[in-house]
Amino acid sequence: MADESNTGPVAAAEAVAETQAPAGKRKSSSRRQRTAAGQVAESKTTAKPKRYSETERADKLNLIEAEVAQGNSTLKDAIKSAGISEQTYYVWKKSAKPADRKPEESVVAGDDLADLIQLDKENLRLRNLLSDKLRAENAELRKRLGLD
Template identity: 55%
Template sequence: MADEENLEQPQPLTVTDTDATAPAPKKGTSPANGKSGTLRTKAKKAEPASGKAKSRRYSDTERAEKLAQIETRASEGETLKAAIKEAGISEQTFYQWKRAAGAAEEPRAKAEASVDTLADLVALEEENMRLRVQLAEKLRAENAELRKRLGLD
């Protein structure tokens, strides 16, 4: 019966910290230009304290120079790994640059090959005509000699 009496009077609700937590505010607001997403700012790259090499971009000429330097050292008898290490790049970087350089030279090589192929084709056709003329002259000479021997001339 005591429960019936308590129903008539509302009990005040108490909220503890463990019962409900306020949602964390959203990080980053929508930028002023109207695009959705987080607001990104350009942060300056700090030098890593772990001792890893600093990320660097090389120009095409620097890449070509480093590749040439590695190739010359390797041709002088130094191991490829040692030459790559002395150039200051990783093996993976070396092979990526080498593949990219090969892909860049491939269209040039194809163009040169097509020109060479065309020039070779013309040279072969000229040689073929020259050989046909020689063969015809030789056959005429043999026919003439056979006719003389047979007395048909």
């Protein structure tokens, strides 16, 4: 109990530390709010990127390819005149290629299936030929050995 009634310099320092700690937390939280408000203001100033449909993308890609094929401009200039970035052009071009290849792959798959069926028929024919040959050979050996 003697310690509780002690109002010396140690107790006074602890009381000061307790009162300063919550004030420090308030300041840091208000800084966070200011930072968050600043970030919100920055995000409102950025423009929303334009989204193109698949047909618009294909039209722009065809326009760029036509300009380059005619020799009117370089690829870089044609991309700029279309109003897109080089990175966007290459991303669109890459995504357009798998769509173009799908019909070819299905035709190839059909050819592969026909080849597989033909190989299966040939395999069956060769198996029958081999089994007939082995039967004839076995019959001949039995005659020679007198087992038949």
